[in-house]
Amino acid sequence: MEFQPVQRAADAFQQTVSPDQIQAICRRAFGKRTQIVSAVELGAGTYNNTYRVDLGEDRPVILRVAPEPARQNRIERELMRNEHASLPYFAPIGAMLPRTLAIDFTHEVIGRDYLIQTMLDGVPGPEGLTAYPRQRWASFYRQLGTIARDVHSVTGPHFGPVRGPGFATWSEAMLASLDDTAADLDDARLDATDVREVAKAAAQDRAVLDEITRPRLLHGDLWTVNVMLARDAPEPTITGVFDCDRTSWGDPAADWTIYLASRRPDRTAFWETYGAPSRTPGATRRALYYLARHLGAIRLERHRLGRPDRDPGTYAELSAVLTQLLA
Known part of the structure; x- marks a missing residue:
């Protein structure tokens, strides 16, 4: 062989x-x-x-x-x-x-x-997407918005990872995730002080987190790297989705997909099919906790991949999040 x-x-x-x-x-x-x-x-x-x-x-x-x-x-x-x-x-x-x-x-x-x-048929998303000029990527983001919306429409029996452990409330699931992230950073000999500060704030903000009462399916890693595109299509066309291993039940606004769709203005087509994000005071505050959790996971992954030179960025961003949470 x-x-x-x-x-x-x-x-x-x-x-x-x-x-x-x-x-x-x-x-x-x-x-x-x-x-x-x-x-x-x-x-x-x-x-x-x-x-x-x-x-x-x-x-x-x-x-x-x-x-x-x-x-x-x-x-x-x-x-x-x-x-x-x-x-x-x-x-x-x-x-x-x-x-x-x-x-x-x-x-x-x-x-x-x-x-x-x-x-799956097709070509990997990063390779397939770069074959088109950027002005034609809008159709890709609209399709991704539809897929994310369909995934988030599914409701579940508890909060937290699909396989478990399950939690009765969203605040419990978020606190457990933040605590685990901090412990993982400790194991990697990285500073987790800021993540623990976020967890303390979240414990005091349980009421805001628990405005989310219905657990919905989150893919956890739905973006360019985990889709397949059709070969030689007139525009980027998603034909497959894979690597669904980071799934959980929670607030759709906490999904990795939403985080990435919000990062750059050239991805606004995503919201045309997914729907506009909530701008209520509670949603805005919860988004800070979701951002902090993503940044903690990013810090851990960069360490795992041997990219410690990028770690300082997560500390600066998390510091800015804490400033807003504690204001």
Whole structure:
């Protein structure tokens, strides 16, 4: 079998699996006579190890392998299991999602969770989008707004990660997330003082957070990097959505998609289909807590990716958020 791993430093967070392990995984999933033509690791993701595996059939399959349990942070624990629990709730966009062909959380083959999915048609979002001039990206953002709206229309049984732990109130879920983020930053030997200050303010603002009473489905990572676009279409056309492992139940305004759509004015087409964001005093204050939580997670991810030079930006932004919260 031809094997093409991504070359990384020995101490990198993502650790590739061996050709023998991929062979064992595929034989458990598809039978002992399964032969692999090639396995090519895809380098766009930053958490799981992802491979395009050619089994000599009409279409390759996608193998995703989670990090070893000991390498997972609290806010990213067992994400693959969370995705598996989430899939039935993605029915409104089910036609866009890959199909799960095999899944194994036993750790009997390798000491990591893994799943095998169908490979979606099209080209990855970042590659496909840059093939069009920026003035034609508006249609992409309008489609993304529709998808986000459809996802957020789904209601759930509790607040917090889809797989759990679940919380009765939105404030409890937010406080638990902020506490876990701070603890993860401590483990990484990064300063988490500002995140803890945000958590203290949130504890005093429970009433504002608990104006959100109905848990709605949040994708957690819906943006350019996790969609597929049609090949050679007249305008950017989304055909697939993947990597639904950071899903949770909560306030749609807290979703990563909303954060990114709000960051730049050239993305205003998103709101044409999604709907205008709420500007009530409560929504405005909650948005500060959501921003703080995103910044804490960004700080942790940059550290994990070996980009500490970018960390100071999160401290400055979080300082500005705290100033507004404590004013």
